[in-house]
Amino acid sequence: MTAYACVGQPLPKADGIEKITGRTVYMHDFKLPGMLHGRIKFADRVSARIVSIDTSEAERVPGVRAVITAHNTPEVRFGFLKDNTALKKDRVRQYRDEIAAVAATTPEAAEEAVRKIRVVYEDLPAVFDPEEALGPDAPLVHEADPRGKPLEDNRLRLPWKVEAGDLEQGEAAAVHVAEGEYDVGWVTHCCMGTSGCVAVFDGRGDLTVYSNTQIPSLAKTDFQEALKAMGVRGRVRVVNAAIGGGFGSKLDTYAYEYIAILLAHRTRRPVKVEFDREEEFVATSPRQPARIRVRQGCDADGRLTFRHISMVLDNGAYTSWGATTPTVMMMPATSLYRVPNVRFEATCVYTNNTYCQAMRGYGTPQVTFAIETNLDELADKAGLDPYEMRLRNANEPGETTPQGFEVTTCGHRECLEAVAERLDWAGKRGQGEGGGRKRRGVGMACLLHVGGGAKIYKSDGCGTLIKMDDQGYVDVFSGSMDIGQGLDTVLRQIVAETLGIGTDRVNVIVGDTDVCPWDVGVHASRSTFVAGNAALGAARMIRDQILAFAEQLTEAPREILDLRDGQVVCQEDPSKNLPLEKLLYKAHFAKTGNTMFMASHFYEPDTRLLAGDFKGNYSGTYTWGCHGVEVEVDVDTGHVEIVRYVAAHDVGRAINPLLLKGQVYGAVLMGIGYALTEEMIFEQGRLRNANFRDYKILTARDAVPVETVIVETDDPAGPFGAKGIGEPGLVPTAPAIANAIYDAVGVRLHTLPMKPEVVLRALLDRDGGPGPA
Amino acid sequence: MDGVVVRFTVNGEAAAVRVEPDWTLLRALREGLELTGAKEGCGAGECGACTVIVDGRAVNACLFPAVEAEGAAITTIEGVAAADGSLHPLQRAFLDSGAVQCGFCTPGMVLSAKALLDRTPRPTEDEIRTALAGNLCRCTGYVQIIEAVQAAAEEMSG
Ligand code: FES
Ligand code: FES
Numbered sequence: 040m041t042a043y044a045c046v047g048q049p050l051p052k053a054d055g056i057e058k059i060t061g062r063t064v065y066m067h068d069f070k071l072p073g074m075l076h077g078r079i080k081f082a083d084r085v086s087a088r089i090v091s092i093d094t095s096e097a098e099r100v101p102g103v104r105a106v107i108t109a110h111n112t113p114e115v116r117f118g119f120l121k122d123n124t125a126l127k128k129d130r131v132r133q134y135r136d137e138i139a140a141v142a143a144t145t146p147e148a149a150e151e152a153v154r155k156i157r158v159v160y161e162d163l164p165a166v167f168d169p170e171e172a173l174g175p176d177a178p179l180v181h182e183a184d185p186r187g188k189p190l191e192d193n194r195l196r197l198p199w200k201v202e203a204g205d206l207e208q209g210e211a212a213a214v215h216v217a218e219g220e221y222d223v224g225w226v227t228h229c230c231m232g233t234s235g236c237v238a239v240f241d242g243r244g245d246l247t248v249y250s251n252t253q254i255p256s257l258a259k260t261d262f263q264e265a266l267k268a269m270g271v272r273g274r275v276r277v278v279n280a281a282i283g284g285g286f287g288s289k290l291d292t293y294a295y296e297y298i299a300i301l302l303a304h305r306t307r308r309p310v311k312v313e314f315d316r317e318e319e320f321v322a323t324s325p326r327q328p329a330r331i332r333v334r335q336g337c338d339a340d341g342r343l344t345f346r347h348i349s350m351v352l353d354n355g356a357y358t359s360w361g362a363t364t365p366t367v368m369m370m371p372a373t374s375l376y377r378v379p380n381v382r383f384e385a386t387c388v389y390t391n392n393t394y395c396q397a398m399r400g401y402g403t404p405q406v407t408f409a410i411e412t413n414l415d416e417l418a419d420k421a422g423l424d425p426y427e428m429r430l431r432n433a434n435e436p437g438e439t440t441p442q443g444f445e446v447t448t449c450g451h452r453e454c455l456e457a458v459a460e461r462l463d464w465a466g467k468r469g470q471g472e473g474g475g476r477k478r479r480g481v482g483m484a485c486l487l488h489v490g491g492g493a494k495i496y497k498s499d500g501c502g503t504l505i506k507m508d509d510q511g512y513v514d515v516f517s518g519s520m521d522i523g524q525g526l527d528t529v530l531r532q533i534v535a536e537t538l539g540i541g542t543d544r545v546n547v548i549v550g551d552t553d554v555c556p557w558d559v560g561v562h563a564s565r566s567t568f569v570a571g572n573a574a575l576g577a578a579r580m581i582r583d584q585i586l587a588f589a590e591q592l593t594e595a596p597r598e599i600l601d602l603r604d605g606q607v608v609c610q611e612d613p614s615k616n617l618p619l620e621k622l623l624y625k626a627h628f629a630k631t632g633n634t635m636f637m638a639s640h641f642y643e644p645d646t647r648l649l650a651g652d653f654k655g656n657y658s659g660t661y662t663w664g665c666h667g668v669e670v671e672v673d674v675d676t677g678h679v680e681i682v683r684y685v686a687a688h689d690v691g692r693a694i695n696p697l698l699l700k701g702q703v704y705g706a707v708l709m710g711i712g713y714a715l716t717e718e719m720i721f722e723q724g725r726l727r728n729a730n731f732r733d734y735k736i737l738t739a740r741d742a743v744p745v746e747t748v749i750v751e752t753d754d755p756a757g758p759f760g761a762k763g764i765g766e767p768g769l770v771p772t773a774p775a776i777a778n779a780i781y782d783a784v785g786v787r788l789h790t791l792p793m794k795p796e797v798v799l800r801a802l803l804d805r806d807g808g809p810g811p812a
Numbered sequence: 813m814d815g816v817v818v819r820f821t822v823n824g825e826a827a828a829v830r831v832e833p834d835w836t837l838l839r840a841l842r843e844g845l846e847l848t849g850a851k852e853g854c855g856a857g858e859c860g861a862c863t864v865i866v867d868g869r870a871v872n873a874c875l876f877p878a879v880e881a882e883g884a885a886i887t888t889i890e891g892v893a894a895a896d897g898s899l900h901p902l903q904r905a906f907l908d909s910g911a912v913q914c915g916f917c918t919p920g921m922v923l924s925a926k927a928l929l930d931r932t933p934r935p936t937e938d939e940i941r942t943a944l945a946g947n948l949c950r951c952t953g954y955v956q957i958i959e960a961v962q963a964a965a966e967e968m969s970g
Contacts, residue, residue, distance in 0.1 A: 051907040058915030059903045061849020061889030065916060068848040229950050231853045231861055231916040283851075283916030284950050316854040523914030523951050697910040704953030705913065731858035731948060739944035742954035 040692070040751065044603075045536040046759045049697030053527040053547065054281075066235040066251045066280040066313065074237065075104055075142040077302045077312040078149035079295060080156045081322065082127070082136040085724035086165035086178070086391045089129050092139055093157040100155060102148030105305045107298070108139045112305070115265045115297045120195070121185040123357035123394075125265075125297035131160070132180055132356035133393055134725055135322040137294045142302040142310050165391040166193070167724055169330070169353040172388045180356055180389035195354055199365035199385040201373060201653040203441030209345025209380030213336025217417035220332050221409035222790045225719035226712070227325040228398055229736050232283015234323055235313030238299040244273035246300060251282045253289040253522055254560030259552045261292040265300055279550025285522035286709075287397035288323050290562050291359045295322070320729035324396030325719055327361040328353045331409040335378070341423045343432050345380040348372045348406065354387040354395060361395030362387045364402030366495050366649050367563075371407050371770075374440035375487040376414075376432035381441050391724045397562060399706065400766045403488060404713060404773065408791065411484035411774035416787065424468065425778065426459050429485060434663065436752075443647075443654040444661060448752035448762075450689025451485065451663040457687040457748040458483055458667035467669060471783035476675050479682065480783025483667040484771035490691065490754070490762030491659025492644045493563035500643035501566075502556025503573040505534065505581055507636045509627040511605065511620045513538065513545045515577075518558025519570035520549050524765055525698035526566045530574045532694055533758050537578035538585075539602030540619065556641065564763030567694060568659060569642060571758035576640035584636045585619070588626050593617065644756075659756045662763060664688040666707070666771045670779040677799030679715055679780060687748035688767055692760035700747050703768040707745045710772025712737050715792050820884045822847065823891025831878040838862045838873035840881070841888060849889035849919045853948070860947030863920035864888045870927035872946070889919035892926060902926055902964040909960035913951035921947045925961045933969040937962070 057063045094106040109128035116124055127136045139156050143149040164178035171177055172193040183189050210216075237249040246266060252258040255277045262275045282289070295312045302310040314322060335346040354362050365385035372383040418428035434440070436449040459465070462481055471480035492499040504516040515534055521527040531545040549555060558570065582602060589607045590597045599610045607622055609615035626632040647655035669683040686703050693699045716735040720727040728734045753760035777788050786801040815832045822845065829844035841847045841864065853861030855874045862874040865887040892900045902925055905911070912918050921944060928935055928943035935943070940961045941954075949957065 049910070051910065052912055055907045055912045055915070056899075058912050058918050059889075059899070059906050059922065060893055061847075061919045063915055064848075065851070067851055067916075068842075229948075231859065231914065231948060231950050232851070233853075282914060284914045286950070316856065316859075525913070701910045701913055701952055701956055704955040705951045706953075708953035709950070730856060731854055732856075736948060736950065738946075738948060739941045739954040739958065742941065742958060744955055745953070 040753050040760070043536050043759065045532040045542050046694050048532065048695065050528055050532065050542060050695055052525050052698060053531055054521065063281045065232050065283050066249065067232055067283065069237060069249055069280045071237060071239060071309040074309040074311055075144060075306055076146045076149045077140055077142045077299055077310045078153045079137050079298060079312070080139040080153045082131040082134055082138055083158065084131055084160045084162060085134050086163045087131050087160035088163060089127065089131060089138065090159040090161050094139060096155040097141060097152035100148055100152040102144040103141055103152045104144065104308065105142045105302055106139060106152065107301055107305060112301050113269045115268050115301065116185060117261060117292055117297060118358050119360060119362060120358040122181060123294065125294045125301060133391055135393055137298060140298045140302060142306050165724060167390055167392055169351050169388040169390055172390045180391060193389040195358065195362055195387040195389065197362060197387055200383065201369050201442060202382045203373060203654070204380030206345055206347060206380050206382045210336060212338060212344040214339045215417060215420040216334065216336040217413050217420055218334040219413050219416060219789060220330065221412065222330050223405045223408060224328045224791065225325045225721065226717045227320060227323065227719055228284065228286040228288040230284030230286065230288055233314040233316060233319040234293065234295065235311065236296050236299050237309055237311045238303040239309035240273065240303055240307065244271055246273050247276045247278060248296065248300065249278050249280055251280055251289055252277065253285045253520055253562065255279060255520060255550055255552050256518060256557045257560055258292050262300065265297050269304060271304065277552045279520060282522045285561060286399045287401065287562065290397040290560060317729045320734065321726050324359050324361060324394055326398035327364050327395040327402065327405065329405045331406060333409045333413040335413060335417060337417060337421055341421045341428050341431050343376055343378040346372065346378045347382045349384045352385060352387045353390050353392055355390060355392045357394040359394055360397045363495060366653065367493065368402040368406040369442060369653060370489065371403055371410055371487050373442040374444050375410060375485060377434060377438065379441060392721055399709065400770050401563065403770045404710065407484065407486060407770050408773045411771060412777050412789065415778045415781065426455065426464050426483060429455055443656055445656045447660055447756065448691065448754045449663055450750040450752045453750045454663055454665035454687035454689055455485065457750065458665045458685045461685045461746055461748065462667040462669060462683065464667065468782060477671050477673050478783045479669060479671050480779045480781065481667065481669045482775050482778025482782055483665060484774035484778060486664045486767050486770040488662045488767045488770060489563050489658035490568060490662030491756055492565040492569045492646065494644065494646045494648045494657045496559050497648065498643060499559055499569065499646060500641055501558040501570045501573040502639065502641040503577045504556060504639045505577040505637060507581055507623065509623045509635065511540060511544055511623055515545060515547045515574055516555045517547060517549050517570050517574060518556045519566045520561045522561050524702060525695060526570060528698060529567050529571060529694050533571050533574050534578045537575060537582055540605050564662065564765040564767065567761050568757055568763050569644060571761060573640055573642035575758045576642050577638045580638035580640065581636045585622065589617065589622055592622065592625065592631065660691065660754045660762050662689060662767050664767050664771065666775040668775045668779045670776060670783055672780055672783045672798065674784060674802055677795035677802065679776065679793060679798060681711060681743045684743045685746045685748065686768060687750060688764060689750040689752050690764045691754035691757045691762035692751050693749050694759060694761050696749060699749065699764055702764050703747050704745050706766065706768025707772055708737050708743060710769030711743060713769065713791060714773035714776045716794060718792050816879060818878055818882050820881045820886055822886045823888060833879060835878040836874050837876040837878045837881050840878040841873060847888050847890050851916055851919065853916065860920045860924060861917055863923045863947060865923050865927050868927065868930065870924045887923065889922060892922060901967045902929065905960040905964040909956045909963060911952060911957040911960040917947055917949040921949065921957055929965055929968060934965055
């Protein structure tokens with residue numbers, strides 16, 4: 040592959056110096072003159088009719104400027120199905136329902152006022168198990184849809200089903216079949232910076248929301264709709280503060296943002312609403328739990344003949360993007376490994392649990408846990424080494440999958456081989472059983488993820504504007520956002536490379552809808568690919584403008600001119616080389632010129648909207664990977680220790696290997712948490728572990744020195760060959776660990792997290808109940 | 813505002829802050845002195861985002877009563893770089909090792925690491941992990957953070 044000056048370099052993160060010196064302004068640090076503090080009164084019941092809300096005492100607290108409820112504000116509806124409202128009027132459906140809100144001059148006054156709001160409820164029946172919620176006598180979470188049409192049951196009317204080939208034929212051709220049910224619960228993002236925003240109206244009625252959203256453009260549209268509902272004629276600007284972690288949590292707008300808007304409108308003052316840690320746990324939307332059935336089979340040679348996946352997802356009480364995760368779960372379900380006959384169906388169900396959202400991986404960690412654990416079980420039945428089984432079915436470049444994905448580059452096989460070799464698979468597998476308290480085992484699991492955007496929204500595009508000043512400094516205005524992943528740096532590298540200048544000359548501006556073009560948002564591991572291509576397109580235009588001007592100036596033909604090291608380089612006659620600054624100066628000020636270079640480019644991947652039969656190529660390219668892990672299981676305690684971890688990914692091209700590794704390390708550790716320690720414990724809809732003491736994210740003590748393998752397949756559609764890699768690192772972590780546990784101690788685990796008591800219980804059950812250790 | 817005045821030195825400079833008796837050091841720093849580099853990630857001593865150094869010890873400023881800081885010498889992230897702005901070796905190493913992503917945990921991490929290196933110039937990996945165990949990071953998986961502390965230790969004592 041071509042070597043580049045900037046692309047491929049392990050550059051430190053561009054905004055790192057601000058962060059490392061404590062200068063960066065997060066929402067946490069952001070304030071405006073005259074700003075009030077907003078606070079929300081959440082429900083005290085999980086399912087109830089609101090009989091009355093008494094705010095009179097709250098209003099008398101000194102410093103309080105406004106107390107709002109659904110009774111004294113216009114109704115603001117939001118969410119994917121518009122089944123949620125900013126403030127609840129006569130019914131609560133989950134503990135995090137917003138009943139009222141206060142704006143006050145100090146956070147203490149706001150808090151005191153919230154405590155003094157009196158609500159009278161009349162309890163209603165509730166339902167917490169999604170399968171029970173599907174039953175004929177289950178209490179209805181919503182009696183009617185947002186248009187008032189009565190609902191008969193709790194099933195969401197969402198058409199998540201895809202089928203290809205002939206499942207019956209595939210069943211008939213199978214010699215071995217594995218079937219299982221896999222249960223995965225709630226986990227949450229745990230962004231270190233909690234959610235918050237500041238809303239402010241100017242004198243004209245225009246609204247600015249200072250936000251930590253991952254979707255500036257869509258949030259703007261959402262807030263604009265809210266203004267309409269409020270009867271306000273202003274326009275909306277969304278400005279981002281630095282984001283203290285995203286991971287999908289900020290992919291939708293939340294009630295707290297609309298509440299800030301309502302309070303700001305009522306008080307005519309800037310209003311900040313910021314969650315404390317407990318609120319962050321309780322009132323942001325976690326990963327969707329799912330009960331997943333997998334049945335798949337293979338022929339005598341271990342080649343897959345069919346796969347059938349069906350699942351029930353606990354949507355919670357309202358609908359956000361969580362309900363759409365099946366559209367992405369379909370991808371590995373139909374297309375991870377070559378399976379000719381596939382069926383996938385998912386049912387989302389309303390319950391009185393917390394409602395769910397997007398979280399890194401967007402459903403694929405859940406479904407990949409089921410597929411890849413089940414594949415190991417199938418290999419067992421077929422008497423095959425699971426590695427061999429995977430190799431036989433590995434995806435290939437150039438194939439079109441049953442769901443219609445056009446695979447261009449595909450390093451699936453290379454990733455498998457790299458993991459097997461690094462882990463000494465042949466030497467280590469099957470050594471675990473036998474005596475001793477601590478037993479080791481190895482396991483692996485693969486992943487397929489969108490690597491070139493995902494058209495699950497009407498447009499998957501991103502706009503970029505670039506302007507160049509006459510000293511050779513470049514401003515890049517991208518619609519995308521940096522949420523810590525390093526987009527700011529990657530765009531610098533892409534633009535600098537294209538213009539033959541140093542990255543220190545490139546400034547990236549994101550997160551202001553008044554300044555930056557449209558982008559669908561930071562999700563689907565799409566930003567390097569989509570925002571990267573948008574920046575590349577605009578930079579190429581500037582390059583063309585410069586070279587056209589240089590052609591005039593030097594009278595050397597365009598073909599032999601190049602931009603390199605801050606110069607226009609004439610390949611045949613170095614005496615004609617010209618420092619870029621000189622050329623830019625001439626272009627702007629000399630008689631020859633009076634021009635400056637700027638360009639804009641909107642990049643929309645050439646993909647198909649996933650809808651209808653859910654077939655077609657919905658990503659510009661696909662990312663492949665394989666993770667392998669060696670574990671040590673303590674059979675006395677059930678404790679699982681990670682001994683080694685190898686993560687191989689086909690990333691197309693590593694634009695910045697330093698930051699890329701950071702994405703992998705971070706994702707893998709989040710995945711290990713998903714596998715082993717993290718769970719939100721709900722009892723009758725109430726979260727019981729809303730703090731870091733009881734919700735266990737991993738610490739530096741648990742850090743795993745992941746061996747990263749970067750497979751570069753130079754994707755033709757990617758910017759400089761790159762694919763997305765933000766999410767993949769946690770997709771196959773849990774099944775790789777589950778499979779390693781099986782290799783070590785011979786028990787199959789079908790639920791997450793695989794905490795010590797779960798492992799121990801499985802060992803005891805297998806060995807016939809508790810006995811002497 | 814009533815309250816009491818607490819006097820201490822922050823980053824080598826004398827400071828006096830008027831605080832309420834129930835204020836934490838974190839609040840005194842952030843609101844009283846506008847030193848917002850220390851963050852509140854939990855307010856309960858569980859995440860380390862608020863870590864500052866008090867008399868050589870890394871503490872959770874969200875739990876540390878402001879009044880108890882009377883007479884103390886405090887270092888916050890704003891005081892880690894040299895007066896001329898040149899970065900501390902730890903800061904340089906965090907940057908070069910890719911140890912900063914969203915950056916919310918970074919100030920606390922750097923100060924926990926600094927307290928460690930001030931005390932133990934050549935820490936083992938195990939000592940580093942233990943010193944950072946109270947600082948949660950959701951982005952990095954800690955790998956590059958640990959590498960950064962090792963690199964800085966090497967540079968500073970090498
Ligand atoms: S804010 Fe102090 S430990 Fe979390
Ligand atoms: S860098 Fe984001 S929490 Fe550590």
